[in-house]
Amino acid sequence: MHAPTFKIASYNIHKAVGTDRKRDPQRILNVLGEVDxxxxxxxxxxxxxxxxxxTLPDFLVEQHTDYVPVPFDVQHDSMGWHGNTIMVRRDIAILEHDILHIPYLEPRGVVTATLRLPAGLxxxxxxxxxxxxxLWRLRQARAIAELARAAQEQRPTLLAGDLNEWRPNGGCLKEFARHFTVLDCGRSFHSQRPMGRLDRIIHGAPLEAVEFGVHHSPLASRASDHLPVWGVFRIPH
Incomplete structure (x- = not known):
């Protein structure tokens, strides 16, 4: 019997403004449908x-996807915290959620949630x-890694996002790699000619990455200046 798997994706949607300079939230949701x-x-x-x-209206998410946004409810009319948010399929239970303040030069924040998957994980x-x-990326990564390490002591932990790190293995990636596995999903920026591996998925034990990569499609290359990255995970028996 195989251990159940689940798929996570990270996507900088550029405020739903595509490479054609048009704001089109439905196009973003269609890309998420492709990633699945x-x-x-x-x-x-x-x-x-x-x-x-x-930038993704509630009614569009509700009518055109199987996702539920985690209800951070920090800023009126906002979806997340400093633009960061999490959405989950309707059969995934949201047990806890929070926002985290981190050191910053530009306004930055982190969102976190505790989830229960249908298989009970x-x-x-x-x-x-x-x-x-x-310099600030390094400080931020150090703070986030410590918070994630504390969470990892309670349950398997995943981190994902746009790290803005151009070096393939250096900089802030080293801070995360002290305690976690950093996946190189591939080149995700710029969407029309991908050069930078800016978007990453990071995981702790006992999670195993079954496969991972960048979602590159004609629609994704227009919908945002980033491409989505994804990973399929399981917990071995």
Whole structure:
């Protein structure tokens, strides 16, 4: 009997503005339909200034997907915290959720949720979008890794997001690699000519990555300036 698997994806949706400069939330949801993940970590899910309105309207998510946004309810009309949010399939239970403050130069934050999958497995999930500054990225990664390590003592833990790290194995990646496995899903930025491996999925034991990669389709290359990254995981017996 094989251990059950689940799929997680991370996607910087660029406030639903595509490479054609058109804001099209339905196009983002269609890309998520192509990826077909159980858990989705999003960055830039809210507008950056003003009221920071969500860029994926509730009615579109409800009518056109099988996802439920984790209800962070931090800012009025926002979907997440500093643009970071988590969505899960309707059959996944959201046990806890929280926002985390981290050191920053630009406004940054982290979202986290404790989830129970249909097979009964409980997970801690962290979503993040790190700073453009290498020094601040390092500080942020150190703080997040410590929080995730504490969560890992309670249950299997996954982290995902846009790390803004251009070095393949250096910088902030070293901080996460002290305690976790950092997956190199592939080149995800820029979506029309991928060069940077900016988007990462990170996991702790006993989770095993069955497969992982970048979702590259004609629609995804237009919907945002990033491509989604994904990973399929299992816990071995």
């Amino acid at each position: 993940a159980d858990i989705v970590i999003l960055q830039e899910a809210d507008r950056r200034f003003g009221q920071r309105e969500r 409980e997970l801690s999930v962290f979503g993040m979008h790190l700073d453009l500054s290498g």
